[in-house]
Structure formats: C-alpha cells, structure tokens
Amino acid sequence: MNRIPMRSVGDLAVLSVLSLLAVAGYETSFGDADFLLAAIGGLIVGTAAAVVGTLFRLGVLTTVLVGFAAYFLLGTPFTMPDQGILVVLPSLASLAGLALGAVYGWADIVTIGTPVEAPYYVAAVPYVATWVVSLVGGMLALRWLPSRRSPLRAAVLLIGPVVLYISGILLGTDEAYLAAVRGIAFAVIALVWLAWRRSGTIETAGTPDRRLAVRRLGGASAVVAGAVAVGAVAGLAWAPAASDRFVLRDEVVPPFDAREFPSPLAGFRNYTKDLVEEPVFTVSGLEPGDQIRLASMDAYSGRLWTVAGPEEAADGGYAIVGETLPQPSLADLGSERTIEVDVLAYDDVWVPTVGYGERLRLLDADTAARAGDLRYSADTGTAVLTSGLGEGAHYELTARMQREPDDDALVDVPVANVDLPSVQNVPDVVTAKAEEYVGDAASAIEQIRAIEQGLKTNGFLSHGLASDAVASRAGHGADRLIELFTRSEMVGDEEQYAAAMALMVREHLGYPARVVMGFAPEISEGQDEVEVLGGDVTAWVEVPFEGVGWVSFRPTPDQVDVPQEQTPKPKSEPQPQVRQPPRNESVEDDLLSTVEIDDTDDDDRDRPFQIPGWVWVLAGSIGIPLAIVFLPMLVVSLIKASRRKRRLAAGADRSAAGAWDELVDRYAELGFEPPTIGSRRQIAAALERQAVEQGLADPARQLAPLAVDVDDDVFSGAQVADETVERRWSEADAAAAAIASAAGGIRRFVSRYRLSRRARATRRAERRAGRRDAR
Structure with missing residues (x-):
C-alpha cells in the first residue's frame, strides 16, 4: 500500500478549497446554500476515489471505474435523499436521477426559473461538477505532479477549479454571488500556492544559498499581493452591470411553448353548457371576492386570444420551476393566501391558481411524480402541467394577492410600458366602438373605465343555452366580434365581452391589455371549502399601471332580458298525407346462428404471467x-x-x-x-x-x-x-x-x-x- 506525502495532502486541500469557492457561484441559480451539500459530497467522493486508487496502486482506468461506482453508490444522500432507501441507500429512482442529472441537468438548469428546485435530479449538477474536478485533479495531484514538481504542472491543476468557476457564472443569473470576495479569495489562494510550489522546487533543487529561496518566495508574495490589489480595484471600477452580465439562461429560450395547447378561452362554452352544474374542483382557503385564475392570454390572431410564445412573452414565457415560484416584475402584492385544491371533473393542462404564487406543492403521488412537467409564468401568475391535470390531483398553493387601488388613486398613474405581441386582424367596428365609448375621457383609468361601462351598460348576457331568451353564438374571432357590435342588441357572455374590451384598449388606446380566464365562485365569510362548478367560469381584462401592477376590469353586463325583435312568423301550409307501407318485423331464424363471444383480453391471453412492478423496482435497486x-x-x-x-x-x-x-x-x-x-x-x-x-x-x-x-x-x-x-x-x-x-x-x-x-x-x-x- 502506497503512502501519500504531506505535500500531496496540501495539494488536495488547496484543490478542494478552490473548488468550493468556484461552485459557490451556483447559489444564484439555486437560491440558497442547500446545493452545497451536493457539491461537498462530490468533492468527498471524487477525492476519496483518487486517494483509494493511489493507496492501493490501482491503474488509471480502474481508479476511474471505482470513481464511477462511488458516484452512484454514495451520491443519493448528497443529492436526492428523499428518493433513497432509508435516505442513504440508492434506489432505482435515485440512480436514474444521478445519471439523468449528469447528462440533462446542465440544459435544465438554464431553462428552469430560479430558484431551481425541479426536476428532482437537478441537484446532481453541482455534485457531478465537483466530482469530476476532484477525481481528475486528485489523480493528477497524487500521481502526475509528484513525478516532477514544477509550477507549470501545478498550474495545470488549476484548470479544473477555473472551469468550475466559469460554469458558476454561465449557469447563474444576472446577479453575481459575492463576486469580489470569491474572486479575490480564489486568486490569492491560487497564486500563493503556485509561489509555494515555486519555492519548494528551488529548495528541492538543492540551491546552496537558502536566502535566495527566501528572497524569491518573498518576491512572489509581493507580486501576489500587488496582483490582488490591482485586481480588486479594477474589478470594482470596471465590473459589468447586471444587465451586461453574460449568462446562458439569457441566451436559451425555454423549450415550452404554450401555443402547443388549445386556447383556454376557446373552450369557454364547454363549461357553461356541459359542466354548468358539475363540480370541477374544490378549493379551501379562499376569502370572499377571490377569483381563481386559469390562464392569461395576450396574443390575438383574428381567430383566437392565445398565450404568447416564449419568443414573444415579456418574461420569456413559462419556465420549469420547483416548489418555490418566481415573483412578478410588476405587482403590488398584499395579503397572503394558502389554498388547497382537489381536482374533480376538471381535465386540462392549466393549473388553477389565485393571486401570484410563492410556493406550489404537489401533494398526490401521481402528480408529484410528474413535477418536472410543471411550468410557471411569473408575470401572468399562471401555471401549466404539460402532462395534464386530472381527477384526483391535489396540490397546495401559497400566494399573495394583487392590491387594486380605487380609481381616484389611479387618475394620475400612467399605464405601464409592457411589451406584448401585436394584435392582428382587428375589425374596424371594434375601434369605432372604442372611440365612441371613450368620448372626452382624459386619464388612462377614465378611458379604460369608459370602455368597460360602455360594454356593460349597452350589452346583454347570454351563454347560448336553450333557456336563454336570445341565442348567443360561441367564439371570439373577428366575425363573432363584428356580429356582437352590428346586431340590433349586443348579446354574448364573458368570452365575447372580455375579448372585445382587450382589443379596444390595445388597438384604440394603445395600452397593453390581456384577457384572463378563470372562475368566480360564490364564497361566504368563514367558508372553509368551496365547490367550484363549471358554471362559475368567467373572463376579465387586465391592464398594467406603473408601480401598481395589473388592474382587473369586468366588462360583462349583468342584464339578461334582451328585448325581443318583432319578426313575423311564416305561415305553415298543410301537406298531403302519404300512407306508409307496413313494417316487416319477421326475421328468418334459419339465417341466424349463435356466436359465442370471448371477452378475455388479448393481452391477458398472450401474457399468462406478469411480473409485478415492485419486483422490477427491487431488482433495479439491488441489481444496478x-x-x-x-x-x-x-x-x-x-x-x-x-x-x-x-x-x-x-x-x-x-x-x-x-x-x-x-x-x-x-x-x-x-x-x-x-x-x-x-x-x-x-x-x-x-x-x-x-x-x-x-x-x-x-x-x-x-x-x-x-x-x-x-x-x-x-x-x-x-x-x-x-x-x-x-x-x-x-x-x-x-x-x-x-x-x-x-x-x-x-x-x-x-x-x-x-x-x-x-x-x-x-x-x-x-x-x-x-x-x-x-x-
């Protein structure tokens, strides 16, 4: 068994400290220091594998194989203890997570909204990063460096920590984490170590004058101190602003595109007709006046209001998130809500929420297993589960509600400048009606309220049901909006009125506006649980105000008694009756034969014996x-x-x-x-x-x-x-x-x-x- 000299132990210690300073840059992505447990675990596992290989004189290939085995066998408690057996033992899920994290985690971390908490294997990224650096660096420090101790070889060992430091910058956010402190500490430790290596080389060479070695070491220390001082001053003077900082997440477009799914507003009448009395989900924790948000739509094509794609969305669209949700860039948030939702007849990808979420926990096993499919848009306050939210889903949401001041407080407040995709194919009648309703209104809030009141007071509500006095066609395309404004009476429901008002505000006033679809159940004071029916569906319009956030407007009228148009009924003319031939009920019995139907499932016949799922899990947990x-x-x-x-x-x-x-x-x-x-x-x-x-x-x-x-x-x-x-x-x-x-x-x-x-x-x-x- 080989012995490791103390000088090599010092090299390993320096390598570990530099790696920790470098990987600390991941803090801006993960939002806290929990990822350090995985990073330290990677350092321990990688260094231990290098040390074991040196002590037992294993070959390089064998040492690498030992490192891989240790990576999988020891990585569970550091990265995903919840997936392990008794926390520390690897399971099939944790082993798969360690493999997936090493391969796909790098791409996920730049598309996931910060703080990064999902998918479950994302903690493997700092673990595998420090594991690689410590394993390779440890083998070089213990095998390659002692054979010829030179400053150039020592500098090669710094490549790993430097690459790790750069990865912390590229995978982070615009806000650097202790950039000056970490950078100076990294430079001091690296330069002092190189100077110590230099002095050690001189001493090993047997120079007769030891004062020369001391003098050179002192000179090197002075150079290090000068370099650190100049670097600190230059860093403070020319450090880039946060907006100029280059990070990969700003260059990578999130892969999720909400346009792949049907527009939620297009299915509005499905709730008012087919699910009107059907409980779609139950919610606890709501207060009177709360409305449930389903989806926010900010793009119009002339046929549909849809959710903008990731290249058009102001906040970059929907990002992968964990339990902690990112906060909106424009919102005046007030009281807090903690609600629990049990899904019943609801079946769609859009996750019902309230306010602007802070934390979302998927509580049922089936939905929690698909946590990696969750996407969230901070500025719209809406969430999507791409694999679908169906019956039996159960989750908890902690959110804060948007404060909405009264109109007097908004008179002097301008509309916020928010980039939204342009609306297309807007009918001229929509702009003409907006001009008529706005009239002489001066301030932004007065103009928007004028449009809201014009629709609310001049229109009538009808969902197009058989019980309604006047038929109301579904849809909110250009043809339907033309019909809304050109009929003798405006008739429609929230789908048409919200779609029309948002276009009026966008096209005539030039203000950003979006259509929000959700539910408005009746909530009594002190009511613990609310049963939300399909008939509670609604839609409204939101417009952003500077320093306030998105203020809601509800243009749908309450009156349902539409004046009847006096149209003459056509007279019916009697038609001659024709005698029908008698119906032949006889059936030839001899043409019929008895057929026995085998109800046995074909799959069951082909597979007389099926291995239970737990056997596969156990085999994988032990076999891998x-x-x-x-x-x-x-x-x-x-x-x-x-x-x-x-x-x-x-x-x-x-x-x-x-x-x-x-x-x-x-x-x-x-x-x-x-x-x-x-x-x-x-x-x-x-x-x-x-x-x-x-x-x-x-x-x-x-x-x-x-x-x-x-x-x-x-x-x-x-x-x-x-x-x-x-x-x-x-x-x-x-x-x-x-x-x-x-x-x-x-x-x-x-x-x-x-x-x-x-x-x-x-x-x-x-x-x-x-x-x-x-x-």
Missing part, C-alpha cells in the same frame, strides 16, 4: 448497484484471463517464462512493488524483502527457487518439455495462491480490480536505460 460494483471486476478478470491464455500459448521456454511473469503480476496486483528492471532472482529477492516487512515471509520463500528453475529453462538452450511447462505453471499458481491467502481478504478483493502494467513499464524503463547508455 451490484452491476456497478462487479462489472468492472468482470472486465478486469476477462483481461487477466486473456493475458494468461496468451502466455500459455507461447513457445515452450517463453511459456515457462510466462509462468514467472504471471506470478510477478499477481504479486503486483496484491500491492507489492516489483522492480521494473532486474533479473528474476533480483525481483524474487525484492519481493521477499517486501513480504518480510509485511509479515508474509513464509509464502514468499517459494519465489527464489522458482526464479532459479525458470532461468534454467530459459537460458539452458535445451528444448523445454511440456511436462516442465505445466509444472512451472502449477508452481506459480501455488505460490500466487499462497501469498494471496496470506495477504488477507481485503487485498484479495482489491486485487480483482487491479490490472498490472508491469510489462509495459519494464519496456519503458529498458528504453530509458538504453538511451542513457547511448549517451
């Missing part, structure tokens, strides 16, 4: 960790078997020598250090000395006689008999088994992962020796 542990062992065993077969198949004298090489390789794989250059007797003596030091003298005494016999076989010049070759291999196998038995179970187990590269090292050493002799 076992595969991680034993598959590398199997690969190494196959390589060793191929090596042994190749040596056995060589010529007689070479096969006898191969028996000795096989024995020496077995010693090396048990942790001994055979000389790369030397005769068989010298190698036997060196291995015997090491065995005596480790208390394994008796098994090693078989080496010297076997070395003498193999030398005689190789150098005698006589043909080596097959019986002799077999005897040499039997003696070598017996000697290898004896030393393996004496070494103990742990060393035998580790040796199964080791693959001796002694032959290759011997050839390299002989070539170096030949070059030295030539010089």
Whole structure:
C-alpha cells in the first residue's frame, strides 16, 4: 500500500478549497446554500476515489471505474435523499436521477426559473461538477505532479477549479454571488500556492544559498499581493452591470411553448353548457371576492386570444420551476393566501391558481411524480402541467394577492410600458366602438373605465343555452366580434365581452391589455371549502399601471332580458298525407346462428404471467448497484484471463517464462512493488524483502527457487518439455495462491480490480536505460 506525502495532502486541500469557492457561484441559480451539500459530497467522493486508487496502486482506468461506482453508490444522500432507501441507500429512482442529472441537468438548469428546485435530479449538477474536478485533479495531484514538481504542472491543476468557476457564472443569473470576495479569495489562494510550489522546487533543487529561496518566495508574495490589489480595484471600477452580465439562461429560450395547447378561452362554452352544474374542483382557503385564475392570454390572431410564445412573452414565457415560484416584475402584492385544491371533473393542462404564487406543492403521488412537467409564468401568475391535470390531483398553493387601488388613486398613474405581441386582424367596428365609448375621457383609468361601462351598460348576457331568451353564438374571432357590435342588441357572455374590451384598449388606446380566464365562485365569510362548478367560469381584462401592477376590469353586463325583435312568423301550409307501407318485423331464424363471444383480453391471453412492478423496482435497486460494483471486476478478470491464455500459448521456454511473469503480476496486483528492471532472482529477492516487512515471509520463500528453475529453462538452450511447462505453471499458481491467502481478504478483493502494467513499464524503463547508455 502506497503512502501519500504531506505535500500531496496540501495539494488536495488547496484543490478542494478552490473548488468550493468556484461552485459557490451556483447559489444564484439555486437560491440558497442547500446545493452545497451536493457539491461537498462530490468533492468527498471524487477525492476519496483518487486517494483509494493511489493507496492501493490501482491503474488509471480502474481508479476511474471505482470513481464511477462511488458516484452512484454514495451520491443519493448528497443529492436526492428523499428518493433513497432509508435516505442513504440508492434506489432505482435515485440512480436514474444521478445519471439523468449528469447528462440533462446542465440544459435544465438554464431553462428552469430560479430558484431551481425541479426536476428532482437537478441537484446532481453541482455534485457531478465537483466530482469530476476532484477525481481528475486528485489523480493528477497524487500521481502526475509528484513525478516532477514544477509550477507549470501545478498550474495545470488549476484548470479544473477555473472551469468550475466559469460554469458558476454561465449557469447563474444576472446577479453575481459575492463576486469580489470569491474572486479575490480564489486568486490569492491560487497564486500563493503556485509561489509555494515555486519555492519548494528551488529548495528541492538543492540551491546552496537558502536566502535566495527566501528572497524569491518573498518576491512572489509581493507580486501576489500587488496582483490582488490591482485586481480588486479594477474589478470594482470596471465590473459589468447586471444587465451586461453574460449568462446562458439569457441566451436559451425555454423549450415550452404554450401555443402547443388549445386556447383556454376557446373552450369557454364547454363549461357553461356541459359542466354548468358539475363540480370541477374544490378549493379551501379562499376569502370572499377571490377569483381563481386559469390562464392569461395576450396574443390575438383574428381567430383566437392565445398565450404568447416564449419568443414573444415579456418574461420569456413559462419556465420549469420547483416548489418555490418566481415573483412578478410588476405587482403590488398584499395579503397572503394558502389554498388547497382537489381536482374533480376538471381535465386540462392549466393549473388553477389565485393571486401570484410563492410556493406550489404537489401533494398526490401521481402528480408529484410528474413535477418536472410543471411550468410557471411569473408575470401572468399562471401555471401549466404539460402532462395534464386530472381527477384526483391535489396540490397546495401559497400566494399573495394583487392590491387594486380605487380609481381616484389611479387618475394620475400612467399605464405601464409592457411589451406584448401585436394584435392582428382587428375589425374596424371594434375601434369605432372604442372611440365612441371613450368620448372626452382624459386619464388612462377614465378611458379604460369608459370602455368597460360602455360594454356593460349597452350589452346583454347570454351563454347560448336553450333557456336563454336570445341565442348567443360561441367564439371570439373577428366575425363573432363584428356580429356582437352590428346586431340590433349586443348579446354574448364573458368570452365575447372580455375579448372585445382587450382589443379596444390595445388597438384604440394603445395600452397593453390581456384577457384572463378563470372562475368566480360564490364564497361566504368563514367558508372553509368551496365547490367550484363549471358554471362559475368567467373572463376579465387586465391592464398594467406603473408601480401598481395589473388592474382587473369586468366588462360583462349583468342584464339578461334582451328585448325581443318583432319578426313575423311564416305561415305553415298543410301537406298531403302519404300512407306508409307496413313494417316487416319477421326475421328468418334459419339465417341466424349463435356466436359465442370471448371477452378475455388479448393481452391477458398472450401474457399468462406478469411480473409485478415492485419486483422490477427491487431488482433495479439491488441489481444496478451490484452491476456497478462487479462489472468492472468482470472486465478486469476477462483481461487477466486473456493475458494468461496468451502466455500459455507461447513457445515452450517463453511459456515457462510466462509462468514467472504471471506470478510477478499477481504479486503486483496484491500491492507489492516489483522492480521494473532486474533479473528474476533480483525481483524474487525484492519481493521477499517486501513480504518480510509485511509479515508474509513464509509464502514468499517459494519465489527464489522458482526464479532459479525458470532461468534454467530459459537460458539452458535445451528444448523445454511440456511436462516442465505445466509444472512451472502449477508452481506459480501455488505460490500466487499462497501469498494471496496470506495477504488477507481485503487485498484479495482489491486485487480483482487491479490490472498490472508491469510489462509495459519494464519496456519503458529498458528504453530509458538504453538511451542513457547511448549517451
């Protein structure tokens, strides 16, 4: 077993500290320091794998395989303890999450709204980042750096932490996390370490004047201090503003496009006709006057009001979120609500909410398993579950309500400048009616109220039901709005009036406006749970005011008694009656035959036995960790078997020598250090000395006689008999088994992962020796 020098321990410590400073930049994405547990876990696991590989003299490939095994076996408690078995043991879900996070987490983290809390595997991103840096950096510090200690090689070790530092910037947000403090600390530690490495190199070189080394170390320290001072001043003077900071999330368009789903407003009449008396969901925690928000639509094509695409939305559209929801950029928030929703007959992708959400928890198992499908738009306060929200879903929402001041307080408040997609194909009659309703109104709030009152007082309400006095056609396309304003009486429901008012405000006044669809159930004071019916569906208009937020307007009239148009009824003319032929009820019995129908499901007939799901989960939870542990062992065993077969198949004298090489390789794989250059007797003596030091003298005494016999076989010049070759291999196998038995179970187990590269090292050493002799 190798020993790790204290200088290398110091290198590992510096590497770990720099990595922690670098990964701290992820704080702006995750919103708190919880991700540090995963980052520290990655450092521990990666460094431990590098140390184990060095202590037990494992090859680079074997060390990497050990690192992979440790990554999966030990990563669960650091990244996703909720998915583990008893928190610490890996499960099928946690193993899959560690794999998915390493591959897809990097893309998810720049499309998820901050703070990043979903999907469940996203914590694997800082874990795998620090794991890679510590594993690769640890192997370089323990294997490559000690062979030639130079500042240039030490600088190579800094590449990993520097890349990690840059990733913290690119994956973060516009707001940097302790940028000056972290940057200065990183630079000081890195430069001082390089200076210490430089001084250590001078001292190792044996310079006679130690004062020169001290002088150089002092000079290096002065340079470091100067560089830090200049960097600090320059950083404070020329640090980019938050808006100029380059981060990947500003360059990546979220993959979700709400236009892939039908416009919610297009299905308005489905609630007023088919689900009017049907409970769609129940809500607890509401207060009188609260309205449930379903979707906000801010784009009009001439056919439909729809949700803007991600390239048109002011806030970038709907982003993946966790339990914590991002806050709106424009809102004056007041009282808090905590509601619980149980979904009944409702079946759509839009998640019913109130106000502007702060935290959303999916409580039922089925919906919680699809938490990665949740998207949220902070500025509209609406959420989408792309896989659909159906019966049985249960969730809890904590939100704050928008304060809406009275009109007197808004007289001098301008409408906020919010970029919305332009409306298209707006009928001229809509603009003409808006001009008529606005009249001489001066302020923005007075103009918008004038349009609202004009629709409310001049129109009539009708959902197009059979019980309504006048028919009302569904839809809110250009043709339907023309019909709304050109009939003798305006007749429609919330769908038409909200669509018309939003277009009036947008097209005539030039103010941003959007249509919101939701539910307005009747809520009594102190009522704990409210049953929301399909007939409670409604729609309204929202317009943003500077410093206030989106103020709601409800243009739908309350009056339903539409004046009847006096139209003459056509007279009916009697038609001659025609005698119908008699109906033949007879059926020929002999044309009918009895058919037996087999109700058995075809899938059940094809699959007489089905393996329960829990068996697959158990098999995966146990089988995958076992595969991680034993598959590398199997690969190494196959390589060793191929090596042994190749040596056995060589010529007689070479096969006898191969028996000795096989024995020496077995010693090396048990942790001994055979000389790369030397005769068989010298190698036997060196291995015997090491065995005596480790208390394994008796098994090693078989080496010297076997070395003498193999030398005689190789150098005698006589043909080596097959019986002799077999005897040499039997003696070598017996000697290898004896030393393996004496070494103990742990060393035998580790040796199964080791693959001796002694032959290759011997050839390299002989070539170096030949070059030295030539010089």
